[in-house]
Amino acid sequence: MSQTNRQILLVSRPQGPATPDNFRLVETPLAALEAGQVRVRNHYLSLDPYMRGRMNDAKSYAPPQPLNEVMLGGTVGEVVESTHRDFAVGDKVVGMFGWQEYGTSNGEGLHKVDDTHVPLSAYLGAVGMPGVTGWYGLNRIIGPKPGQTVVVSAASGAVGSVVGQLAKLAGCRAVGIAGGAEKCRYVVETLGFDACVDYKAGNLYADLKAATPQGVDGYFENVGGAVFDATLARMNPFGRIALCGMIARYDGAPTPLGHPELMLTQRLLVQGFIVTEHLDVWPEALRELGTLVAQKKLHYRESIAQGLERAPEAFIGLLKGQNFGKQLVKLI
Amino acid sequence: MSQTNRQILLVSRPQGPATPDNFRLVETPLAALEAGQVRVRNHYLSLDPYMRGRMNDAKSYAPPQPLNEVMLGGTVGEVVESTHRDFAVGDKVVGMFGWQEYGTSNGEGLHKVDDTHVPLSAYLGAVGMPGVTGWYGLNRIIGPKPGQTVVVSAASGAVGSVVGQLAKLAGCRAVGIAGGAEKCRYVVETLGFDACVDYKAGNLYADLKAATPQGVDGYFENVGGAVFDATLARMNPFGRIALCGMIARYDGAPTPLGHPELMLTQRLLVQGFIVTEHLDVWPEALRELGTLVAQKKLHYRESIAQGLERAPEAFIGLLKGQNFGKQLVKLI
Numbered sequence: 001m002s003q004t005n006r007q008i009l010l011v012s013r014p015q016g017p018a019t020p021d022n023f024r025l026v027e028t029p030l031a032a033l034e035a036g037q038v039r040v041r042n043h044y045l046s047l048d049p050y051m052r053g054r055m056n057d058a059k060s061y062a063p064p065q066p067l068n069e070v071m072l073g074g075t076v077g078e079v080v081e082s083t084h085r086d087f088a089v090g091d092k093v094v095g096m097f098g099w100q101e102y103g104t105s106n107g108e109g110l111h112k113v114d115d116t117h118v119p120l121s122a123y124l125g126a127v128g129m130p131g132v133t134g135w136y137g138l139n140r141i142i143g144p145k146p147g148q149t150v151v152v153s154a155a156s157g158a159v160g161s162v163v164g165q166l167a168k169l170a171g172c173r174a175v176g177i178a179g180g181a182e183k184c185r186y187v188v189e190t191l192g193f194d195a196c197v198d199y200k201a202g203n204l205y206a207d208l209k210a211a212t213p214q215g216v217d218g219y220f221e222n223v224g225g226a227v228f229d230a231t232l233a234r235m236n237p238f239g240r241i242a243l244c245g246m247i248a249r250y251d252g253a254p255t256p257l258g259h260p261e262l263m264l265t266q267r268l269l270v271q272g273f274i275v276t277e278h279l280d281v282w283p284e285a286l287r288e289l290g291t292l293v294a295q296k297k298l299h300y301r302e303s304i305a306q307g308l309e310r311a312p313e314a315f316i317g318l319l320k321g322q323n324f325g326k327q328l329v330k331l332i
Numbered sequence: 333m334s335q336t337n338r339q340i341l342l343v344s345r346p347q348g349p350a351t352p353d354n355f356r357l358v359e360t361p362l363a364a365l366e367a368g369q370v371r372v373r374n375h376y377l378s379l380d381p382y383m384r385g386r387m388n389d390a391k392s393y394a395p396p397q398p399l400n401e402v403m404l405g406g407t408v409g410e411v412v413e414s415t416h417r418d419f420a421v422g423d424k425v426v427g428m429f430g431w432q433e434y435g436t437s438n439g440e441g442l443h444k445v446d447d448t449h450v451p452l453s454a455y456l457g458a459v460g461m462p463g464v465t466g467w468y469g470l471n472r473i474i475g476p477k478p479g480q481t482v483v484v485s486a487a488s489g490a491v492g493s494v495v496g497q498l499a500k501l502a503g504c505r506a507v508g509i510a511g512g513a514e515k516c517r518y519v520v521e522t523l524g525f526d527a528c529v530d531y532k533a534g535n536l537y538a539d540l541k542a543a544t545p546q547g548v549d550g551y552f553e554n555v556g557g558a559v560f561d562a563t564l565a566r567m568n569p570f571g572r573i574a575l576c577g578m579i580a581r582y583d584g585a586p587t588p589l590g591h592p593e594l595m596l597t598q599r600l601l602v603q604g605f606i607v608t609e610h611l612d613v614w615p616e617a618l619r620e621l622g623t624l625v626a627q628k629k630l631h632y633r634e635s636i637a638q639g640l641e642r643a644p645e646a647f648i649g650l651l652k653g654q655n656f657g658k659q660l661v662k663l664i
Contacts, residue, residue, distance in 0.1 A: 053597075224593060246593040256588035261556060261578040264604040265385075272596040 003030045006308050007070045008099035013057055018319060022055065023071070023312040030102055038087040038110065040095065040103045042077035045308070045329040046124035047315045048158075049245055062274075071099040071311075074129060076113070076120050077331075087112070094123045099311050101331050117294035125158045125326035126300040127290045133275040134162030134220070135285040137242030138170075140278070141271045142218035146171030149212050151231055154222035155196055156183040158300065158326035159244065162289070163220045164193045165298055172218070175211045177204075177227055179321045186324070191299055205230045220244060225255040232262045243272040301325030335362040338640050339402045339432035345389055350651060354387065355403070355644040362434055370419040370442065372427065372435045374409035377640070377661040378456035379647045380490075381577055394606075403431040403643075408445070408455050409663075419444070426455045431643050433663050449626035457490045457658035458632040459621045465607040466494030466552070467617040469574030470502075472610070473603045474550035478503030481544050483563055486554035487528055488515040490632065490658035491576065494621070495552045496525045497630055504550070507543045509536075509559055511653045518656070523631055537562045552576060557587040564594045575604040633657030 004027050011024045033039055054065040054072060065072055075097040079087050084107045087093070095110040097103030113123050125131060144150055150167040154160040155176025164174040164187070176187040176196040184196035195211040197204065208230050215236035221228055224246035235241070263270060292298035303323040305314035311329045318327045336359050343356045365371055386397040386404060397404055407429040411419050416439050419425070427442040429435025445455050457463060476482055482499040486492040487508025496506040496519070508519040508528040516528035527543040529536065540562050547568035553560055556578035567573070595602060624630035635655040637646035643661045650659045 224596075228592065243596045246596050255592075256590050257592040258588050260560065260587075260589040260592070263602055264556075264575045264578050267604045267606055267609065268602075269604075270595055270600075270602040272599045272601075274599055277599070 003102070004028070005030050005100055005102040007101075008308060008311055009068050010055060010065050010071050011068060013067070014052075014055055018052060018055060018316055020312045020316065025309055030104070033081055033083050033104065035083050036085075036106055037082075038079055038084040038093075038105055038107055039081040040075070040077040040093055040097065040105070040110075041080045042075040042097055042101055042103055042331045044076050044121045044124055044304075045099055045311060045331055046074040046128070047311065047318050047323075047327040047329060048073070048130070049319065051315065052319055072096065073098045074124050075103060075331075076123050077103070092120055094128065099308065099329075101308055118290055121302060121304075121326075121328055122293055122300065124328060125302065126162055126293055126298055127286060129275060130158035130326065131162045131289045132282055132285040133244060134159045135166065135289060136275050136278055136281055137220050137244050137273060138163050138166050138218070139285075140281065141242035141269075141273065142220065142240045144170040144172045144218055147173075148217035149173040149175060149214055149236075150218040150220070151175045151177065151208070151212065151216050151234070152220040152222065153177040153227045153231070154245070154321075155187045155193065156191075156301070156325060157222065157323075160220070160222055161187070161191050161300055161325070162298065165191055165292075167218070168192055168194075169292075169297070173212075173214070175208075175216075177208070177223075177231070183324060186301065190301070199227055205233065208234055215239075218242075221246075229258045232257070232259060232268075235262065235266045235268055237266050239266060239268050241268060241270045243270055303327045305329045307331070335434070336360070337362050337432055337434040339430075340640060340643055341400055342387060342397050342403050343400060345399070346384075346387055350384060350387060350648055352644045352648065357641055362436070365413055365415050365436070367415050368417075368438055369414075370411055370416040370425075370437055370439055371413040372407075372409040372425055372429065372437070372442075373412045374407040374429055374433055374435055374663045376408050376453045376456055377431055377643060377663055378406040378460070379643065379650050379655075379659040379661060380405070380462070381651065383647065384651055404428065405430045406456050406461055407435060407663075408452050409435070424452055426460065431640065431661075433640055450622055453634060453636075453658075453660055454625055454632065456660060457634065458494055458625055458630055459618060461607060462490035462658065463494045463621040464614055464617045465576060466491045467498065467621060468607050468610055468613055469552050469576050469605065470495050470498050470550070471617075472613065473574035473601075473605065474552065474572045476502040476504045476550055479505075480549035481505040481507060481546050481568075482550040482552065483507045483509065483540070483544065483548050483566070484552040484554065485509040485559045485563070486577070486653075487519045487525065488523075488633070488657060489554065489655070492552070492554055493519070493523050493632055493657070494630065497523055497624075499550070500524055500526075501624075501629070505544075505546070507540075507548075509540070509555075509563070515656060518633065522633070531559055537565065540566055547571075550574075553578075561590045564589070564591060564600075567594065567598045567600055569598050571598060571600050573600060573602045575602055635659045637661045639663070 079091040152163040155178045167174040174193045187196040197207045216234045219241045222245040411423040484492045484495040499506040506525045519528040529539045548566045551573045554577040
């Protein structure tokens with residue numbers, strides 16, 4: 001049988017914000033499997049802010065996404081054909097097949113997962129890269145202590161929601177920053193944060209000050225820009241900042257930091273990190289996160305776009321904060 | 333006998349740059365010693381950038397200098413009268429008597445020093461607070477490894493000169509940033525740095541790039557502002573920044589950081605610190621620094637103003653970078 005794969009390629013680099021015409025949907029025939037290969041029908045594609053950085057041809061922590069190739073990205077799916085001894089048809093797997101419906105691999109970087117107690121899509125969110133990102137920044141950089149105040153931006157998102165819930169479990173006051181009253185309500189009522197500041201309400205610093213009466217000891221930074229400035233001004237002496245995302249910057253003009261001297265006067269530690277450079281913590285983090293999700297102690301929310309063709313639009317929406325929870329594309 | 337003490341008080345807070353009329357010289361009679369006290373004739377007063385921060389009535393890591401009191405500051409001198417069992421006339425001591433010719437104390441915070449092999453004034457510089465500051469930032473934050481490149485700003489100053497020389501002793505490429513060709517020549521020819529960039533020459537980034545062909549692994553930040561921005565743009569992945577001074581900010585308008593996202597994309601560690609909060613390292617650091625000075629392996633230079641009345645002018649010059657090496661006032 002000759003099957004067709006649908007793929008989305010990056011065909012041009014954005015000048016300013018990403019636009020739909022930076023992408024192109026193509027159909028390609030699937031070649032027959034070679035020996036030792038495995039073919040996966042992807043069920044979900046993960047959309048993440050880091051992808052915007054890869055679209056630029058700029059010096060960063062990772063090489064740029066090549067033009068006219070399938071956009072990179074994490075996927076979960078099911079093995080539909082295999083000549084690889086470690087994978088059988090029906091196995092559920094997580095991998096990095098990118099923006100396409102089928103992936104073919106020699107097995108490298110492909111991991112079997114168990115969706116008995118944890119939904120398959122969660123392996124792209126709370127029990128995947130975003131979850132481990134939150135776990136690492138909180139536990140290995142911030143090091144939360146009971147009674148401390150931890151603030152996280154993009155609090156309703158895939159990373160932020162994990163950070164705040166883990167901070168609560170560690171005995172901290174968890175304060176989120178999110179865009180809009182609906183997201184803030186979700187952060188407090190469903191995720192159980194102590195407070196959430198709506199940065200779109202126009203009183204960011206005053207509202208954050210009110211939500212952090214004891215100042216801020218740990219800050220997990222997902223966005224940069226004005227939110228970074230405001231939180232820096234609330235940091236307590238010896239505060240610790242895990243710098244994970246600068247989404248405010250990916251798509252627009254430079255956003256300077258207004259008061260870098262606060263890092264000195266408050267003797268702050270700031271540590272930028274990329275979770276894929278800390279693979280040693282993944283097994284421990286995934287075990288803990290998987291258990292918490294299975295026990296319903298760790299909640300998450302998903303924004304699901306239906307169909308590969310919707311991926312560009314959903315991705316552009318993500319960069320504008322239009323998603324609500326982990327942004328996925330359902331491919332099946 | 334009734335002696336007179338000369339003192340300089342802070343009488344007003346600066347609006348913008350510090351000016352001579354923020355200070356006032358007064359003469360006060362010295363009271364007779366009480367039991368358990370020690371009187372010191374100060375030989376040298378240390379002038380340091382941190383004092384500018386204390387002149388403001390602003391939230392910082394330390395309380396503001398009170399108005400109409402003697403300006404704070406480190407001093408070295410000789411005991412001239414003592415009813416304290418641990419101090420005898422003729423002892424050389426280092427303390428925090430501030431901007432005055434005589435200091436009277438119950439002995440707290442006063443330390444005897446040996447000027448046989450180390451000049452007395454060095455206890456305010458390379459073998460004092462500035463030296464320990466350089467030692468701490470380099471050894472405990474940057475953690476230099478042989479072959480790495482370490483950059484330090486204000487490189488000819490009391491802190492910077494120690495940082496670069498210790499980095500050389502650790503097997504690193506040491507690159508200084510200083511203001512003016514004369515300072516840069518001194519940094520390379522006398523202190524033994526591998527290179528020095530003159531930030532006043534107008535090509536800061538290009539010159540720094542040429543001086544750091546392998547990028548920058550460790551950065552000891554003494555000044556902030558444009559120098560911070562330029563060096564941040566040269567940082568290698570996993571670079572480490574010891575944030576010690578923001579002198580560019582003390583006296584003027586806010587200086588934003590243009591590209592804070594580099595802390596993320598290069599996965600940098602930035603740590604602000606104040607050396608007086610790390611008293612545990614002082615004995616080890618002072619032992620090492622004292623040995624290096626006595627062995628003539630650690631060089632330093634002093635700018636000496638003669639007479640207490642010159643202190644305000646010398647201090648204002650220090651904030652403008654007009655000093656060349658450790659700024660002292662000779663009081664005797």
